Amino acid sequence: MKGDLAVFLKGPExxxxxxxxxxxIGEKHLDRAVEVExxxxxxxxxxxxxxxxxxxxxxxxxxxxxSSIMGYAELLEMELEGSxxxxxxxxxxxxxxxxxxxxxxxxxEKIRNGMKKPTITEFGxxxxxxxxxxxxxxxxRDREKNLSLECEDFEVRSDRDLIFRAVLNVVENALRHSxxxxxxxxxxxxxxxxxxxxxxxxSDLGKGFGLEIARELISRIGGEVEVExxxxxNTVRMNLKGMVV
Amino acid sequence: xxxxxxIVEDDTDVARIVEEGLRKSGFDVAxxxxxxxxxxxxxxxxxxxxxxxxxxxxxxxxxxxSDLRKMERYKTAPAIFLTALDDEVEKVIGLELGADDYxxxxxxxxxLVARVKSIFRRIxxxxxxxNRRPKKIYAKDLEIDTEKYEVKxxxxxxxxxxxxxxxxxxxxxxxxxxxxxxxxxDRLWGYDYFIDTRTVDVHIRRLRxxxxxxxxxxxxxxxxxxxxxxxxxxxxxx
Numbered sequence: 001m002k003g004d005l006a007v008f009l010k011g012p013e014x015x016x017x018x019x020x021x022x023x024x025i026g027e028k029h030l031d032r033a034v035e036v037e038x039x040x041x042x043x044x045x046x047x048x049x050x051x052x053x054x055x056x057x058x059x060x061x062x063x064x065x066x067s068s069i070m071g072y073a074e075l076l077e078m079e080l081e082g083s084x085x086x087x088x089x090x091x092x093x094x095x096x097x098x099x100x101x102x103x104x105x106x107x108x109e110k111i112r113n114g115m116k117k118p119t120i121t122e123f124g125x126x127x128x129x130x131x132x133x134x135x136x137x138x139x140x141r142d143r144e145k146n147l148s149l150e151c152e153d154f155e156v157r158s159d160r161d162l163i164f165r166a167v168l169n170v171v172e173n174a175l176r177h178s179x180x181x182x183x184x185x186x187x188x189x190x191x192x193x194x195x196x197x198x199x200x201x202x203s204d205l206g207k208g209f210g211l212e213i214a215r216e217l218i219s220r221i222g223g224e225v226e227v228e229x230x231x232x233x234n235t236v237r238m239n240l241k242g243m244v245v
Numbered sequence: 246x247x248x249x250x251x252i253v254e255d256d257t258d259v260a261r262i263v264e265e266g267l268r269k270s271g272f273d274v275a276x277x278x279x280x281x282x283x284x285x286x287x288x289x290x291x292x293x294x295x296x297x298x299x300x301x302x303x304x305x306x307x308x309x310x311s312d313l314r315k316m317e318r319y320k321t322a323p324a325i326f327l328t329a330l331d332d333e334v335e336k337v338i339g340l341e342l343g344a345d346d347y348x349x350x351x352x353x354x355x356x357l358v359a360r361v362k363s364i365f366r367r368i369x370x371x372x373x374x375x376n377r378r379p380k381k382i383y384a385k386d387l388e389i390d391t392e393k394y395e396v397k398x399x400x401x402x403x404x405x406x407x408x409x410x411x412x413x414x415x416x417x418x419x420x421x422x423x424x425x426x427x428x429x430x431d432r433l434w435g436y437d438y439f440i441d442t443r444t445v446d447v448h449i450r451r452l453r454x455x456x457x458x459x460x461x462x463x464x465x466x467x468x469x470x471x472x473x474x475x476x477x478x479x480x481x482x483x
Contacts (some may be wrong), residue, residue: 020251069353071262074354099351121461127468134426135443160461 003054006047006114008033013044019047056109059102066102070095095139097172104165104213106118111220118159122245125186128160133184136175145181147171152187158221158243166217166225167191169210170236176237178233189241196233211236248365249291253283254298254327259329259350261295266354269363269375278302278312280309287313292362293368295324297344299395310344313352323364325357346406356444359434367394382417385480387456387465389417396456403455408433412448413456416466416476 006022006029008015015030017023025047033045073095076088110116131147140147156163170193174182178195185192214223214236224239250272256258260276267274277283277289280301286292295313299306306326313319326347346360383387388397394404394410405413411433416424422434426445434444449468453460464479 020424063351068258068262070351071266071354073257075262075265075269078266078355121459122459127470131443227480 002051005049005138008045008047010035010043010045018044037077043227052109055105059105063102063106066095066099070099075143078209100165100168101210101213104169104217107162107165108213108216111217118162120158121160122155122157124153124155125191125240126153128164129167129186129191132164134173135168135217136172139172140175140182143175145175145178147175148181148183150183150185152185152186154189155245156240156243157245158223160238162217162221163240166214167193167238169214169217170225170238173210174236189239189244191238191240193236193238194233195235214238246444247271247273248259248293249275250294250296250298250361251292252276252282253280253301253306255301256294256298259327259346262304262354263357266295270362272361280304280312282305283309284312287316289321290319292322294364296327296361297320297324298327300329319395323368325364327352346408348462353444355434360406360408362435363411363433367407382414384417384420384465384476384478391415391447398456405452405455409448409455410453413452413476415467416474420476420478423469423472423475431475445474 004019004021006025007018008022008027008030010016010017015027017026029047029050030045033047035042036046038044045191070092073088073092077085077092080088091132128149129149133147136147170186171182174193174195180196182193182195185194211225211227218225218238218240222242226237226239228235228237250267252260252267252274252344254276255278260278262277264274265416275292279285281303281476283295283297287295289476296312297306297309301309304312310324313322313324326344327350328347329350339467345364348357380390380392382391386399388400390396394407395409396405396413412429415429415433429445436462442480449466450460453463453466456465459464465476467475467477469475
């Protein structure tokens with residue numbers, strides 16, 4: 001099975017697969033192996049499953065179902081009136097959020113495999129941030145939170161779509177999980193997203209996921225993401241200084 | 246009389262969603278699960294537009310469209326491709342193969358309906374011969390021919406989908422006037438409620454990559470911060 005551990009015996013003659021998964025994957029993933037010394041001498045190598053690979057597999061399958069959910073919700077929305085219509089719209093909006101996360105995972109896979117190269121253009125950061133704030137306006141209204149933008153413009157030479165997705169992830173996460181308002185600021189090659197808690201912990205898987213995607217997307221194009229967690233809120237700083245023109 | 250649309254799609258859920266969406270928007274709709282069935286149906290009945298999934302069991306969507314176009318009455322029948330491949334290359338191919346537009350899965354039903362309406366709007370204008378628009382709009386290197394639905398940049402023809410063309414025309418005819426995303430959605434997409442304004446941004450970006458020399462520094466379609474978009478003739482400045 002894909003999700004099984006692969007176990008190898010490490011002897012003087014080399015590496016010997018001990019279970020089915022080990023035979024399946026061969027020796028190509030040994031760089032990820034954990035070495036365990038046996039009390040009676042000798043060593044075994046354990047290769048954990050590649051979680052990202054599993055995730056991509058899951059995402060591919062779920063995307064089809066998700067698109068049906070979105071379609072049916074949209075049909076309901078066309079059919080209903082008033083507050084019921086708003087409920088149908090909410091289903092679609094939430095499914096759309098999930099779809100965007102899925103799209104990001106698939107994009108990340110393409111980037112990791114070298115199937116997608118960045119598309120580099122020059123663009124102003126304020127226009128991008130305004131587009132994001134505009135896009136999230138219905139969600140902030142729905143959650144009765146204020147989403148503010150204080151924009152000091154700078155020009156960047158980079159992949160606009162990647163930055164858009166990364167920043168959208170960070171701001172949307174803040175908006176969905178913060179207790180109160182969210183503010184977005186820019187200037188001097190930095191973008192800062194500040195929320196009013198609760199503080200992010202490593203164990204906050206759902207909350208951290210969008211952030212992890214943002215972190216990798218930004219680092220792939222030479223930027224950096226830093227999270228500062230304190231009592232009463234979090235600040236995510238995206239450093240794009242290396243891309244400023 | 247109601248316009249009749251044939252959906253050629255083997256995925257039951259997608260077919261049902263598209264069928265319902267179009268029906269609610271006032272169209273007559275039929276569905277075929279394969280290219281072979283669709284050709285049979287197209288012979289027996291007359292359809293005004295085809296929505297075709299590219300990947301089908303047996304004969305694929307591209308082969309279906311070329312077979313269809315061999316029939317006298319469907320020589321110029323409008324078609325929209327559905328594709329699961331979000332590859333830019335595939336999109337270009339979609340238009341080159343003679344489809345009028347393409348939609349990438351997963352897609353919004355209303356977006357698809359808007360594109361269908363945009364194609365029919367064009368046909369109506371042609372058949373009624375009522376074209377109140379000026380024939381040609383010039384703006385520096387850009388030339389828009391509203392009668393032939395042709396756009397040229399520096400004399401070179403650019404491939405626009407009907408909706409992209411409508412959007413460009415609408416902005417160009419109202420040169421200098423700023424339109425909010427909501428107004429554009431209402432005028433061109435016909436949305437009335439809970440709008441997703443990003444749809445407009447996506448189309449504007451696509452349009453810019455097709456007509457602007459440097460899409461990140463647009464000269465024709467300008468963003469007006471916090472307000473929306475406007476068309477500008479760069480030749481008139483300075």
